Amino acid sequence: MNKIYALIDCNSFYASCERVFRPELKNEPVAILSNNDGCVVALTKEAKDLGVRRGDPYFKIEKRVLKKLHVFSSNYTLYGDMSHRVMSILSEFSPEIEIYSIDEAFLDLSGMDIDRTGYAKTICTKVMKDTGIPVSVGIAETKTLAKLANNIAKKYPKCNGVLDLTGRKNIDKYLEKVPVQDIWGIGRKNTLKLNRKGVKTAKDLKYFPDGWIRSNMGGVTGLRTVIELSGTACIDLDSAPEPKKSIVSSRSFGERVGDIDGLKQAVTSYIYTASVNLRRQNSLASALSVFILTDRFKNEPQYNGSLTYSLPYPTSSTLELTDYALRILDRIYKKDFLYKKAGVMLDGLVPGGSVQYNLFTPDRSKPAVDRVMDSVNTRYGDSTIFLGSAGIERKWTMRRQFTSPHYTTDWNEILKIKI
DNA sequence: TCTGGGGTCCTAGGACCC
DNA sequence: TCTGGGGTCCTAGGACCC
Numbered sequence: 063m064n065k066i067y068a069l070i071d072c073n074s075f076y077a078s079c080e081r082v083f084r085p086e087l088k089n090e091p092v093a094i095l096s097n098n099d100g101c102v103v104a105l106t107k108e109a110k111d112l113g114v115r116r117g118d119p120y121f122k123i124e125k126r127v128l129k130k131l132h133v134f135s136s137n138y139t140l141y142g143d144m145s146h147r148v149m150s151i152l153s154e155f156s157p158e159i160e161i162y163s164i165d166e167a168f169l170d171l172s173g174m175d176i177d178r179t180g181y182a183k184t185i186c187t188k189v190m191k192d193t194g195i196p197v198s199v200g201i202a203e204t205k206t207l208a209k210l211a212n213n214i215a216k217k218y219p220k221c222n223g224v225l226d227l228t229g230r231k232n233i234d235k236y237l238e239k240v241p242v243q244d245i246w247g248i249g250r251k252n253t254l255k256l257n258r259k260g261v262k263t264a265k266d267l268k269y270f271p272d273g274w275i276r277s278n279m280g281g282v283t284g285l286r287t288v289i290e291l292s293g294t295a296c297i298d299l300d301s302a303p304e305p306k307k308s309i310v311s312s313r314s315f316g317e318r319v320g321d322i323d324g325l326k327q328a329v330t331s332y333i334y335t336a337s338v339n340l341r342r343q344n345s346l347a348s349a350l351s352v353f354i355l356t357d358r359f360k361n362e363p364q365y366n367g368s369l370t371y372s373l374p375y376p377t378s379s380t381l382e383l384t385d386y387a388l389r390i391l392d393r394i395y396k397k398d399f400l401y402k403k404a405g406v407m408l409d410g411l412v413p414g415g416s417v418q419y420n421l422f423t424p425d426r427s428k429p430a431v432d433r434v435m436d437s438v439n440t441r442y443g444d445s446t447i448f449l450g451s452a453g454i455e456r457k458w459t460m461r462r463q464f465t466s467p468h469y470t471t472d473w474n475e476i477l478k479i480k481i
Numbered sequence: 482t483c484t485g486g487g488g489t490c491c492t493a494g495g496a497c498c499c
Numbered sequence: 500t501c502t503g504g505g506g507t508c509c510t511a512g513g514a515c516c517c
Contacts (some may be wrong), residue, residue, distance in 0.1 A: 082488075095485090096484085096485035097485050097486070098483085098484090098485070099483080100484050100485055101484055101485070102482075103485070103486095117485095118484090119483070119484040120483070120484080121482075121483035121484080122483085124486080136485085181497085280490090280491060280492075281491065281492065282491075283491060283492095306487095306488075306489095307488090307489080308487095308488075308489095309487085309488090310486075310487055310488075311486090311487085312486070312487085313486080314484090314485070317482095335499090357484095358484090359483095359484060392485095403485095405486090449489070461483085472494085
């Protein structure tokens with residue numbers, strides 16, 4: 063039986079989340095900034111019309127544009143919570159769902175005897191009614207085509223946010239409308255290569271020789287994209303994703319840090335974040351890396367230090383990982399540089415409970431300190447308990463000038479309505 | 482003054498083994 | 500003088516995604 067996939071994508075997701083609680087911003091240009099208020103990561107159509115682009119540094123946005131633009135620092139607590147609500151509604155519409163990212167999900171509609179366009183419109187209405195978030199739906203026989211259908215549904219108002227490509231004979235007519243850089247799996251580099259070959263649209267790519275694709279576009283990866291464009295599915299729905307194979311925590315600093323104490327504070331708190339995620343998926347890490355970077359945009363001496371330790375036995379203990387991380391930091395730190403960013407990576411993750419310890423390693427199945435920290439911090443908020451080496455006065459933390467309240471996750475910031 | 486963060490998959494190439 | 504070939508495993512780096 064042929065598969066049928068629907069791709070549901072929230073429109074300008076972060077901006078839409080902000081609009082839910084600021085309804086007066088409907089039809090207004092809204093942009094959301096990355097951590098540190100660095101650059102634009104999400105924006106509404108009205109903001110695009112002003113000439114703002116995803117990735118634009120905030121400080122480069124012209125004054126006259128800023129005057130009209132409503133700017134927010136990113137509020138991931140809010141977006142994560144809203145995402146959860148949207149996904150739980152979507153999962154009512156199919157037994158098989160793949161949550162692909164914070165604002166996108168694939169549904170498997172195969173074998174369902176329904177008017178698909180009508181069904182998709184019901185999805186849009188239900189999500190809008192229950193959460194206030196607008197979504198678009200693309201439907202097709204492959205995931206790549208479903209993404210493409212979604213792209214068209216968003217771009218052309220007469221679609222009303224829904225496009226079903228299943229069973230269409232004139233599918234090339236639709237492929238013609240989509241430039242190669244908008245195809246799922248075709249990034250900046252491949253767009254350049256393809257354009258040089260005269261390949262501009264999804265239709266051009268569909269009919270381009272396999273041989274060239276295979277040897278110039280990452281082998282089977284590129285080929286898969288082209289085959290999916292032709293209507294043959296080769297990427298399955300992944301409804302139960304495997305646990306992560308690596309976990310990273312890193313941040314740019316609000317202001318640059320030269321002394322090792324500042325870096326130690328940052329690394330300590332990143333290890334905490336990463337190890338909480340590690341324990342949450344019930345894994346142990348067998349390798350640990352630490353890296354520190356200077357500011358690549360500055361015309362001054364640059365240094366990127368990084369080092370990986372293979373741990374003597376896999377662990378998820380915050381205390382142990384912090385101890386190793388600070389030792390690595392001592393090894394890679396060089397004074398006389400101003401650092402802009404630091405991070406840690408936990409690697410070689412294995413399932414907790416599967417590890418054989420030898421005679422000389424203590425039983426690490428129950429790190430009591432971690433359990434207590436996790437439960438206190440879950441209940442009373444992050445950073446209720448933290449390690450002393452994370453520091454009290456943290457000069458290096460992020461800049462966040464335009465943060466909205468945590469409307470849905472903090473009683474103190476809940477929306478107040480006057481009637 | 483000011484330029485994000487967290488992942489995955491694939492390939493090429495080296496080390497090593499028989 | 501002459502100096503195999505094939506397989507596996509690992510890592511680094513590139514490209515992509517949101």
